[in-house]
Amino acid sequence: MKPVNWSALAGVLLILGFVPASQAVEILRWERLPLPVPLVVGQERVVFIERNVRVGVPAGVGDQLRVQSAGGAIYLRASEPIPPTRLQLQDVESGALILLDIAAEPAQDGRAPLEPVRIVAAEAPAKRYGGGAASGADAQADAPADKYVPRRETPLPVVLTRHAAQNLYAPLRTVEPVSGIGRVNLRRGLALDTLLPTLPVHARALAAWRLEDQWVTAVRLTNTAARWLDLDPRALQGNFVAATFQHPNLGPAGTPSDTTVLYLVTRGHGLAESLLPALSPIDATVNLPPAAAAGSTAGARDEE
Numbered sequence: 001m002k003p004v005n006w007s008a009l010a011g012v013l014l015i016l017g018f019v020p021a022s023q024a025v026e027i028l029r030w031e032r033l034p035l036p037v038p039l040v041v042g043q044e045r046v047v048f049i050e051r052n053v054r055v056g057v058p059a060g061v062g063d064q065l066r067v068q069s070a071g072g073a074i075y076l077r078a079s080e081p082i083p084p085t086r087l088q089l090q091d092v093e094s095g096a097l098i099l100l101d102i103a104a105e106p107a108q109d110g111r112a113p114l115e116p117v118r119i120v121a122a123e124a125p126a127k128r129y130g131g132g133a134a135s136g137a138d139a140q141a142d143a144p145a146d147k148y149v150p151r152r153e154t155p156l157p158v159v160l161t162r163h164a165a166q167n168l169y170a171p172l173r174t175v176e177p178v179s180g181i182g183r184v185n186l187r188r189g190l191a192l193d194t195l196l197p198t199l200p201v202h203a204r205a206l207a208a209w210r211l212e213d214q215w216v217t218a219v220r221l222t223n224t225a226a227r228w229l230d231l232d233p234r235a236l237q238g239n240f241v242a243a244t245f246q247h248p249n250l251g252p253a254g255t256p257s258d259t260t261v262l263y264l265v266t267r268g269h270g271l272a273e274s275l276l277p278a279l280s281p282i283d284a285t286v287n288l289p290p291a292a293a294a295g296s297t298a299g300a301r302d303e304e
Helices: 006-017 133-142 156-169 290-294
Strands: 026-030 035-040 044-048 053-056 065-070 073-078 082-091 097-105 117-121 182-184 201-211 214-223 242-245 259-267
Touching: 026 035, 035 044, 035 073, 035 117, 053 065, 065 082, 156 201, 156 214, 156 242, 156 259
Parallel strands: 026 117, 035 097, 044 117
Antiparallel strands: 044 073, 053 082, 065 073, 082 097, 182 201, 201 214, 214 259, 242 259
C-alpha cells in the first residue's frame, strides 16, 4: 500500500479552504413571473442580467434603496428594512420588462452573505402565432440567401399600430421602445378626399413610422355632420394591410367626440402610394350593410 502524501493533501485542502463561498451564483429563470430577490440591510447584492436595462424604482423606497447599474449588472443595497416591493427592469433595446420582487430584512449574526443572482431567459416562445420554432426556420429557408428576414413574435401591423397610438395618446415617458422602428417624413397637404368618400369627414395625415417593409400612418378624422357616424374599416378606399380606428364612432360636429385617429398600415411604401387609384385585391365594401355604408348610427361612443 502506497504511503499517503500528507503534505500534498494538506496543501490541496488549504487551497480549497480559501475558495470563498460567495463565488456561488443563484440562477433565476425569467418566465414572465416576478423573480424574488431578498436583500439584507447593509449588504450589497449583485444581479447579473447581461443586457443594458433601465431600473424602475417606486418613489416610496428611493431613500432606502441604492441602485446602480454598470456592465450588465445591477447593484442593490438597502440602508433600512424595506417591505415587499416590485422593481421593473426594462431592456433599453427591445423594451422587454423583467420584474423583481425585493424585500430587505435586518442583518442577523452568523448569517452568510446573500449570493449574487444571475437572471437567464427561459426558452423563447414560438416566433409565429400558431406555429413552433420549426415554422420560423422554414420561413427563413424560403427567403433569399442574401437577405435575412427576421421573425417577430408579434405581427408587424400590431407593433406599428400600438407604437403610433402610444406616441399620440400616451405620455412620452411610457412609450415602449421598439428596436428598428423610426419616424418617416410625411408629405404636407396630402389629399385624403378619397379615403372615406361615403362619410362626411375631414381627414388629415398626422405622422408616420416605418418598421422593416411596412409603414403606419396616423390620420386624424373629424366629423363635419350634425349626427353620429359609425366607423367601419371596410368603407376605406385604398390598398392597406391593416386599419384601426382609435374609437368606433364619431360624435356630431362641434362636440368633444367628433374627432378620432385612424391608423393605416401599408407594405412597401407609404400612405400616398396606397390611395386611389391604388386598390386592394379584396373589395371589402361588398360586405358592408346599407346602414354602415351610409355611415349613420343612432348610438353614441361608449364612454371610457
